[in-house]
Amino acid sequence: MAETGTPGTPGDRNRHQEHTGPAAHIDQQALDEVVTFTSDLIRMDTTNHGGGRGNERQAAEYVADRLADAGLEPTLLEKAPGRTNVVCRIPGSDPTADALLVHGHLDVVPADPAEWSVHPFSGEIRDGVVWGRGAIDMKNMDAMVLATARAWARAGVRPRQDVVLAFTADEEDSAEFGAGYLADQHAELFEGCTEGISESGAFTFHTGDGMRLYPVAAGERGTAWLRLTADGRAGHGSKVNHDNAVTRLAAAVNRIGEHRWPQRLTPTVRAALAELAALRGLEPPEFDAPGFDVDTLLARLGRESQLVEPTVRNSANPTVLDAGYKLNVIPGSATGYVDGRILPGGEDEFHATLDALTGPEVDWAFHHREVPLEAPVDGPAYAAMREALLHFDPEAHVVPYCMSGGTDAKQFSRLGIAGYGFSPLRLPEGFDYQALFHGVDERVPVDALHFGVHVLDRTLLALRGTREA
Numbered sequence: 001m002a003e004t005g006t007p008g009t010p011g012d013r014n015r016h017q018e019h020t021g022p023a024a025h026i027d028q029q030a031l032d033e034v035v036t037f038t039s040d041l042i043r044m045d046t047t048n049h050g051g052g053r054g055n056e057r058q059a060a061e062y063v064a065d066r067l068a069d070a071g072l073e074p075t076l077l078e079k080a081p082g083r084t085n086v087v088c089r090i091p092g093s094d095p096t097a098d099a100l101l102v103h104g105h106l107d108v109v110p111a112d113p114a115e116w117s118v119h120p121f122s123g124e125i126r127d128g129v130v131w132g133r134g135a136i137d138m139k140n141m142d143a144m145v146l147a148t149a150r151a152w153a154r155a156g157v158r159p160r161q162d163v164v165l166a167f168t169a170d171e172e173d174s175a176e177f178g179a180g181y182l183a184d185q186h187a188e189l190f191e192g193c194t195e196g197i198s199e200s201g202a203f204t205f206h207t208g209d210g211m212r213l214y215p216v217a218a219g220e221r222g223t224a225w226l227r228l229t230a231d232g233r234a235g236h237g238s239k240v241n242h243d244n245a246v247t248r249l250a251a252a253v254n255r256i257g258e259h260r261w262p263q264r265l266t267p268t269v270r271a272a273l274a275e276l277a278a279l280r281g282l283e284p285p286e287f288d289a290p291g292f293d294v295d296t297l298l299a300r301l302g303r304e305s306q307l308v309e310p311t312v313r314n315s316a317n318p319t320v321l322d323a324g325y326k327l328n329v330i331p332g333s334a335t336g337y338v339d340g341r342i343l344p345g346g347e348d349e350f351h352a353t354l355d356a357l358t359g360p361e362v363d364w365a366f367h368h369r370e371v372p373l374e375a376p377v378d379g380p381a382y383a384a385m386r387e388a389l390l391h392f393d394p395e396a397h398v399v400p401y402c403m404s405g406g407t408d409a410k411q412f413s414r415l416g417i418a419g420y421g422f423s424p425l426r427l428p429e430g431f432d433y434q435a436l437f438h439g440v441d442e443r444v445p446v447d448a449l450h451f452g453v454h455v456l457d458r459t460l461l462a463l464r465g466t467r468e469a
């Protein structure tokens, strides 16, 4: 950004972008296709019921057909029948460049038609909005990627770097049949990929007082689902028993639930807080000053504090208790479950804290575990995403954030791929994106999809430059 003679003034910066930015390749056909593809994919019921029950094959074949139609060579991969993934490499013009992974899952969470205004698998397009399960999580992004790849083929353009497209099964459960399987068994398909982009970022976040933000995810907390077990002496409920498993478990669960985790600010969260503070005209936060209190800073921000609040500390919430079978019988053991989430770099502290909170009489173990992630916000990938969003929405602000939960990026991180949450959508005020995730009446405006393909095209071609084929 400092190449022009007078950086720093908005006018010069915009002119600079117009002269050197990648050419747009999104034609009317791409704008039509992104809507049709979103709607068609929603109509294919790819509900993931968990425990290995799901079927993505129809959607995978639909995607593969459209990639093949554009002259690309998609590969279909299944760990189990029906659990189909699609991987396709778009060759770049520079074989020495790193590759970029763009991934989207094809499965969706269940939807109960009785709760919805339209049938969740109708894909209905009404008043400029596409309705149905997957409209924002994340058949919209799958459609945007497809429409963009096909627009490039029509225009005869290719990116400088290889772009690997992956459409996965089973993200909404354990990823065992999807990204986990691909990373473990087909790592060769992702050779050269250093960065990945996928869901849960780059949507419009309205602060409610006129500011528009685009949070781009550059990190994820890790998943630490725990099983707690307490043992004791079984016996009659009327007798004296100080060796009661239920009492022990309940005490440990209470300590965990009441624990106040200390603030721990990761680089992504610091970058987010610094930008948000600046947007509110606050002093730059002195994170390492003695007595710095993140909650005080969050309270001085507006609604945007929601973006950061879940990721300033580890967390552990008790969710399930399981003990006993008869009111007058003291059971010999008791079990509980805790949903723990760990910040990047927070594992050791999490372990030590759980050891202390459970104490010597209650054991804890991981029931399910996924790593935390952190991706750089000072590198060229983040800069390209930011530039493309601001190009199409110049009045907005792009901020990094850390996701409180997780995505397929965790699986691909095993291949050394830094993951970003970037599924660009421009949404109107009052459109509660986060509430529609896994929610009732999930839907996406056609305008938002159009914005998304424009931003995606510009971002992918800007990464490490482009050369017309």
Ligand SMILES: [Zn+2]
Pocket: 105, 137, 138, 171, 199
């Ligand atoms: Zn998702």
